[in-house]
Amino acid sequence: EAGVTQFPSHSVIEKGQTVTLRCDPISGHDNLYWYRRVMGKEIKFLLHFVKESKQDESGMPNNRFLAERTGGTYSTLKVQPAELEDSGVYFCASTRRQGGDEQFFGPGTRLTVL
């Protein structure tokens, strides 16, 4: 079984530019989560999809962040326009059922905004 994959692994952009991160969950996992870890801080929740629907987006920092999961498979997280404080590592995780204990995490995308 293939794990959660994320693309790109690293992204360096300038302030004001747009970046799109992609997450492919484990096949059959309806629940997909996005998290972010800013340097020196804890991993923080951004949002949760159940299939293609946004179940909880309470962690999204502002309207510069847009997440989509068309067709309930892979998900994208777009940051437009990027700001310096958006730098960090963005993780995606998936589970088969909501509330599932074991979240399977991807390797993360390290975003640097200059």
Next chain:
Amino acid sequence: EDQVTQSPEALRLQEGESSSLNCSYTVSGLRGLFWYRQDPGKGPEFLFTLYSAGEEKEKERLKATLTKKESFLHITAPKPEDSATYLCAVQAASGGSYIPTFGRGTSLIVHP
């Protein structure tokens, strides 16, 4: 607001030197407490879930325990390959969203 505090921030051990990592938490009704291991450049990897005070779980050299206020991850006779960051997270029973709150982690280095 749910909170998780992990200590120490960093820990250096000699191979074979047993120790414990601490995770203190406050949560409005605990559904589960999770331990993850994270290697550099990788995502967190699930280790254990604990649900109620008094519960213990073991995996190889690791043993996790839970009280009403904290959890310990005991590492017995560690090896260099146990070097990693260990993350603790709690999931509240209320709300229904099942979103975990993470601590900042303990960075463990085991010297040969």
